[in-house]
Amino acid sequence: MNTMAEAIDKTTGAMSASELAGGIHSRATVGDFTVADPRMSCRDVDVWYGSKQAIKGVSLDIAQNEVLSMIGPSGCGKSTFLRCLNRMNDTIDGCRVTGSIRLDGQDIYDRSLDPVPLRARVGMVFQKPNPFPKSIYENVAYGPRIHGLTNNRTELDALVESSLRKAGLWEEVKDRLDQPGTGLSGGQQQRLCIARTIAVSPEVILMDEPCSALDPIATAIVEELIDELRANYSIAIVTHSMQQAARVSQRTAYFHLGDLIEVGETNDIFTNPRHKLTEDYITGRFG
Amino acid sequence: MNAWTLTLFLLAVMAAAYHLGRKRAISGAGGIDRIKTLHSLPLYHGLYAALWAGIPALLLLGLWSGFQDQIITALVTASLPPESLDGLSEGRVGLLINDIRNLATGNIVSSTLTPGIQAAADQYGRLQQISSWTKWLLVLTVALGGMGLALSHTEPGMRARNRVERIVKIIMIVFSSIAILTTLGILLSVLFESLRFFHAISPLEFFLGTSWSPQIALRADQVGASGEFGAVPLFTGTLLVSAIAMLVAVPIGLMAAIYLSEYASRGVRAFAKPVIEVLAGIPTVVYGFFAALTVAPLIRELGTSVGLEVASESALAAGLVMGVMIIPFVSSLSDDVINAVPQSMRDGSYALGATQSETIRRVIVPAALPGIVGGILLAVSRAIGETMIVVMAAGLAANLTANPLDSVTTVTVQIVTLLTGDQEFDSAKTLAAFALGLTLFMATLTLNVVALTIVRKYREQYD
Ligand SMILES: Nc1ncnc2c1ncn2[C@@H]1O[C@H](COP(=O)(O)OP(=O)(O)OP(=O)(O)O)[C@@H](O)[C@H]1O
Ligand SMILES: [Mg+2]
Numbered sequence: 087m088n089t090m091a092e093a094i095d096k097t098t099g100a101m102s103a104s105e106l107a108g109g110i111h112s113r114a115t116v117g118d119f120t121v122a123d124p125r126m127s128c129r130d131v132d133v134w135y136g137s138k139q140a141i142k143g144v145s146l147d148i149a150q151n152e153v154l155s156m157i158g159p160s161g162c163g164k165s166t167f168l169r170c171l172n173r174m175n176d177t178i179d180g181c182r183v184t185g186s187i188r189l190d191g192q193d194i195y196d197r198s199l200d201p202v203p204l205r206a207r208v209g210m211v212f213q214k215p216n217p218f219p220k221s222i223y224e225n226v227a228y229g230p231r232i233h234g235l236t237n238n239r240t241e242l243d244a245l246v247e248s249s250l251r252k253a254g255l256w257e258e259v260k261d262r263l264d265q266p267g268t269g270l271s272g273g274q275q276q277r278l279c280i281a282r283t284i285a286v287s288p289e290v291i292l293m294d295e296p297c298s299a300l301d302p303i304a305t306a307i308v309e310e311l312i313d314e315l316r317a318n319y320s321i322a323i324v325t326h327s328m329q330q331a332a333r334v335s336q337r338t339a340y341f342h343l344g345d346l347i348e349v350g351e352t353n354d355i356f357t358n359p360r361h362k363l364t365e366d367y368i369t370g371r372f373g
Numbered sequence: 374m375n376a377w378t379l380t381l382f383l384l385a386v387m388a389a390a391y392h393l394g395r396k397r398a399i400s401g402a403g404g405i406d407r408i409k410t411l412h413s414l415p416l417y418h419g420l421y422a423a424l425w426a427g428i429p430a431l432l433l434l435g436l437w438s439g440f441q442d443q444i445i446t447a448l449v450t451a452s453l454p455p456e457s458l459d460g461l462s463e464g465r466v467g468l469l470i471n472d473i474r475n476l477a478t479g480n481i482v483s484s485t486l487t488p489g490i491q492a493a494a495d496q497y498g499r500l501q502q503i504s505s506w507t508k509w510l511l512v513l514t515v516a517l518g519g520m521g522l523a524l525s526h527t528e529p530g531m532r533a534r535n536r537v538e539r540i541v542k543i544i545m546i547v548f549s550s551i552a553i554l555t556t557l558g559i560l561l562s563v564l565f566e567s568l569r570f571f572h573a574i575s576p577l578e579f580f581l582g583t584s585w586s587p588q589i590a591l592r593a594d595q596v597g598a599s600g601e602f603g604a605v606p607l608f609t610g611t612l613l614v615s616a617i618a619m620l621v622a623v624p625i626g627l628m629a630a631i632y633l634s635e636y637a638s639r640g641v642r643a644f645a646k647p648v649i650e651v652l653a654g655i656p657t658v659v660y661g662f663f664a665a666l667t668v669a670p671l672i673r674e675l676g677t678s679v680g681l682e683v684a685s686e687s688a689l690a691a692g693l694v695m696g697v698m699i700i701p702f703v704s705s706l707s708d709d710v711i712n713a714v715p716q717s718m719r720d721g722s723y724a725l726g727a728t729q730s731e732t733i734r735r736v737i738v739p740a741a742l743p744g745i746v747g748g749i750l751l752a753v754s755r756a757i758g759e760t761m762i763v764v765m766a767a768g769l770a771a772n773l774t775a776n777p778l779d780s781v782t783t784v785t786v787q788i789v790t791l792l793t794g795d796q797e798f799d800s801a802k803t804l805a806a807f808a809l810g811l812t813l814f815m816a817t818l819t820l821n822v823v824a825l826t827i828v829r830k831y832r833e834q835y836d
Binding site for chain 1: 639715717718719720721722723724725726727728731735736739740
């Protein structure tokens with residue numbers, strides 16, 4: 087992890103003197119939203135639901151092997167922004183996205199790009215565990231099967247096992263792979279959903295409040311898992327728990343009413359917020 | 374002064390009782406501002422008084438109206454001079470009584486008037502008058518008495534709400550038992566008649582025999598009326614027509630449901646769903662003559678043009694049209710269960726990079742399958758019970774065949790033909806209809822129970 091000193095160095099570089107002076111009410115994001123070698127990079131993203139604008143000119147990068155957390159009061163557009171990153175918003179009637187979002191330099195909203203394979207590269211874990219009403223095995227094998235990732239049953243078995251292992255669920259379910267995934271506990275179901283996502287080897291994993299339906303123990307297990315997954319993936323996670331953001335993420339972005347207010351090293355944001363709204367939020371004055 | 378005016382009067386008494394009960398409760402509490410001290414709201418005190426005024430009086434009115442005719446008739450008959458009844462059969466006495474009644478109400482009489490009859494008619498009329506007045510008097514007394522009784526023990530602490538709720542509950546129970554008992558009654562009567570049939574014809578012959586010609590010889594020497602009751606051709610005919618219907622309805626209904634719930638835009642859905650459901654609203658008799666007059670000749674023509682032998686009334690025609698009739702059942706039930714699959718399932722699948730058709734085939738349909746199967750079973754039970762279309766388009770010949778171009782007959786058609794026209798109600802021929810009805814009922818009942826169990830299980834899964 088970066089040191090605090092480095093972090094401050096980097097952010098002040100991107101800030102103007104007037105912003106530092108405090109009392110900032112501009113839409114411009116405080117802090118450096120860019121990273122050196124971005125996996126995904128968004129520029130001036132606007133999202134409308136019909137005539138209602140839910141995201142206003144957000145620019146944000148996601149680096150390789152980092153966990154980026156997104157926080158903000160309810161309704162500020164965190165989920166909306168997250169869903170832009172794998173074009174899940176396409177499935178919502180009347181939702182319109184402008185600006186540019188690039189994955190490894192390629193515009194994912196390009197007309198020639200098919201959102202279906204994109205979603206295999208940018209996986210998503212939802213707030214409420216949503217295993218398919220199939221066996222545990224079939225839940226994990228679902229993605230590999232539709233994308234033809236394996237050539238035979240042995241390979242598929244191996245892929246299912248390794249995905250479940252990475253999700254930390256293998257030991258608990260190895261003897262009952264043929265039982266329905268819906269019969270697992272909530273925490274196990276969420277890890278099953280993570281395993282299902284990992285099984286298609288995405289490059290980026292998006293998580294929308296993955297622990298909000300889980301008890302503290304299951305949450306701790308999933309958080310540990312997220313930390314391990316960072317070695318191989320880029321992760322963007324939406325959370326309502328400031329502690330969780332502080333525990334799992336390296337960078338944090340604070341959203342407010344569709345604006346990205348402040349972004350920076352997690353340590354900085356929580357110990358030394360620079361925007362008034364951020365400070366109010368993390369000190370619990372609203373939200 | 375008929376029962377209706379009396380009922381109106383009763384309602385008026387009930388309204389008065391409601392008001393008085395309310396008033397009394399409020400004043401008992403010490404004014405409208407202190408109604409908090411009442412155990413129940415004034416409304417319930419009012420209802421309590423109204424129910425007391427209404428229910429006993431209504432019961433009395435019902436009983437009186439039900440029995441008054443019988444009692445008066447009995448009285449009149451008893452008072453007839455005994456010699457006028459001498460040597461008359463029971464039926465004759467009935468006619469005589471009828472005459473008396475008609476005379477009393479001023480209708481046309483069939484026999485010649487004798488003084489005895491005239492006197493009896495006069496007495497009949499007098500008794501009726503008396504009965505009617507007594508009825509009024511009694512019913513109103515009971516109503517007012519009930520109201521008085523209720524008002525007399527209206528006091529702030531009375532648990533009027535609990536009592537009213539208990540009475541209402543009892544009324545509900547009575548009405549639902551009426552529904553249940555009626556079903557049970559029908560079932561039992563069909564059962565007993567069937568047992569009588571199985572006394573005459575062995576169940577073995579009925580369920581396994583392959584020849585059906587339910588003509589019973591009226592004279593010993595009559596030819597061609599031996600009476601054979603092997604119902605297998607009817608069962609196979611029913612199955613054949615139903616199978617053809619399901620072959621039409623299941624694919625079309627299911628595809629329509631999937632299209633409507635997954636692909637169609639909101640506008641298309643708002644238009645197409647009601648239009649499909651209109652199919653369910655067409656009277657079956659219209660489907661019937663459509664099948665008999667349009668589809669059957671068409672199939673026959675097509676068949677003969679390619680050199681096939683097609684009966685003018687074919688299982689195919691009936692089955693096709695019945696299938697069209699059943700499409701909305703399958704489609705709207707499937708549509709419901711497909712919509713009940715949570716959006717999160719779809720999201721989960723899309724987020725793994727599945728296309729829409731993969732999502733439908735591999736997630737949505739399997740998840741909805743139990744419900745869809747339940748819906749299909751309900752449709753099957755509808756198909757085998759369907760009557761009008763097959764009566765008009767499938768024919769009467771009890772052929773044991775699997776050829777859809779042949780004419781077949783079904784259980785329902787045979788029930789209709791056995792019972793239309795003048796019938797002797799205890800011949801094996803008529804009783805056979807009950808046995809067929811029982812079989813049909815058992816089959817549809819089983820299907821419905823199985824289907825509903827499946828559907829319910831499925832619902833629980835996502836609740
Ligand atoms: N499908 C939709 N149609 C119309 N408006 C929507 C839709 N989804 C979200 N919105 C609106 O967009 C705004 C942002 O919603 P979003 O779900 O992204 O908020 P959020 O930050 O994720 O909130 P929460 O923390 O409660 O999940 C809200 O004002 C919401 O009402
Ligand atoms: Mg959200």
